[in-house]
Amino acid sequence: MSKIKFWLKDHIPYFIVLFLLILLFFAAFWPRILVFIKPGEAGVIYRLLTKGTVTDYIFPEGLHVILPIDTMYIYDTRMQVILHDFEVLTKAGLPIMLTLAVRYQPIYELLGVLHQKVGPDYPDKIILPQIESVLRQNIGGLTPEDVYTNREGVLSDIITLALEEVGRKYIHVDDIIIRSVELPESVRASIEEKLVNEQQFLAYNFKLQREEQEAERKRIEAGGIRDYQKIITPTLNENLLKWQGIQATLELSESPNSKVVVIGAGEDGLPIILGGQ
Numbered sequence: 001m002s003k004i005k006f007w008l009k010d011h012i013p014y015f016i017v018l019f020l021l022i023l024l025f026f027a028a029f030w031p032r033i034l035v036f037i038k039p040g041e042a043g044v045i046y047r048l049l050t051k052g053t054v055t056d057y058i059f060p061e062g063l064h065v066i067l068p069i070d071t072m073y074i075y076d077t078r079m080q081v082i083l084h085d086f087e088v089l090t091k092a093g094l095p096i097m098l099t100l101a102v103r104y105q106p107i108y109e110l111l112g113v114l115h116q117k118v119g120p121d122y123p124d125k126i127i128l129p130q131i132e133s134v135l136r137q138n139i140g141g142l143t144p145e146d147v148y149t150n151r152e153g154v155l156s157d158i159i160t161l162a163l164e165e166v167g168r169k170y171i172h173v174d175d176i177i178i179r180s181v182e183l184p185e186s187v188r189a190s191i192e193e194k195l196v197n198e199q200q201f202l203a204y205n206f207k208l209q210r211e212e213q214e215a216e217r218k219r220i221e222a223g224g225i226r227d228y229q230k231i232i233t234p235t236l237n238e239n240l241l242k243w244q245g246i247q248a249t250l251e252l253s254e255s256p257n258s259k260v261v262v263i264g265a266g267e268d269g270l271p272i273i274l275g276g277q
Contacts, residue, residue: 032068037061040078042108044115046071055112073115079105079174082123088135090144097182098135100159102127103174104166114170126169131176134162144183155181 037043043059046052048069059072066072086098104127106114118125138158139147146154159176166173 032071033065035059035064035066035072035074037064037072037074040076041074042077042111044073044075044112046073053112053116055116058108058111073120075106075111075115075120077105077108077111079103082127083179084128084131086132086135088132088139090139090147091142092144094144094183096139096144096147097180099179099182100131101177101179102131103177105172105174107170107172110170118170122169122171126171127166127173130166130169131162134158134165147181 035043037059039061041061043064045054045057045059045066047054047067048071064072080103082102082104084100084102086100087095088098090096104123106122114122135158138161139155142154150156155178159178163173163176
């Protein structure tokens with residue numbers, strides 16, 4: 001026992017050195033040994049001595065212990081937004097600038113494959129180039145006016161096509177929002193002037209159609225009056241007119257403003273109403 005004590009006493013400096021070396025080792029490599037994955041994130045590990053990138057297991061949120069020779073890659077799995085300007089040429093060869101906001105997130109189950117095939121900078125390698133390719137292929141056949149006014153939803157259809165294309169690459173693209181469409185100033189002014197003229201022309205046509213309809217209504221009304229007079233004139237005689245006068249007098253006499261009715265005192269024997277207010 002005494003020999004062991006003497007041996008330990010003689011080797012205490014070595015133990016101290018070893019302990020310090022271990023502390024230095026952990027101080028230097030603890031960020032590579034202890035990996036904390038925050039909420040909304042996931043990890044993909046690369047194992048140096050075994051099979052490389054692990055594609056069949058995704059590290060969830062929390063604290064994980066790994067070998068210092070391995071590497072953990074952290075991915076944001078929440079919905080993200082990237083704002084980008086795309087310059088494309090229209091049918092007339094004129095440049096047009098589209099500012100798009102892309103809402104996307106990586107597919108959780110495919111993070112390992114995404115990391116192995118593409119890498120952490122997948123927005124610049126997949127999302128933006130794919131959208132730009134779709135825009136160039138389709139906008140090249142449109143006029144600047146078609147794009148600027150989104151005539152018949154052509155620009156919206158192109159954005160939908162871009163959504164479908166990007167969604168095939170380990171990524172879920174929730175939406176692509178058109179923030180702005182910019183044309184050369186001279187082209188934009190020309191298109192806006194044309195649109196104003198078209199609206200004025202439509203307003204003039206509407207007013208013209210309304211006047212034509214009103215004129216047609218008046219012609220129909222006049223024709224009806226003319227036909228009525230042709231029908232009623234042969235049936236009019238003195239007795240009928242007196243009878244209609246009596247009926248009108250009776251209706252007036254029942255009015256609250258009528259006071260005195262003198263029967264047979266008027267011209268042609270028609271009643272006279274006195275005291276009207």
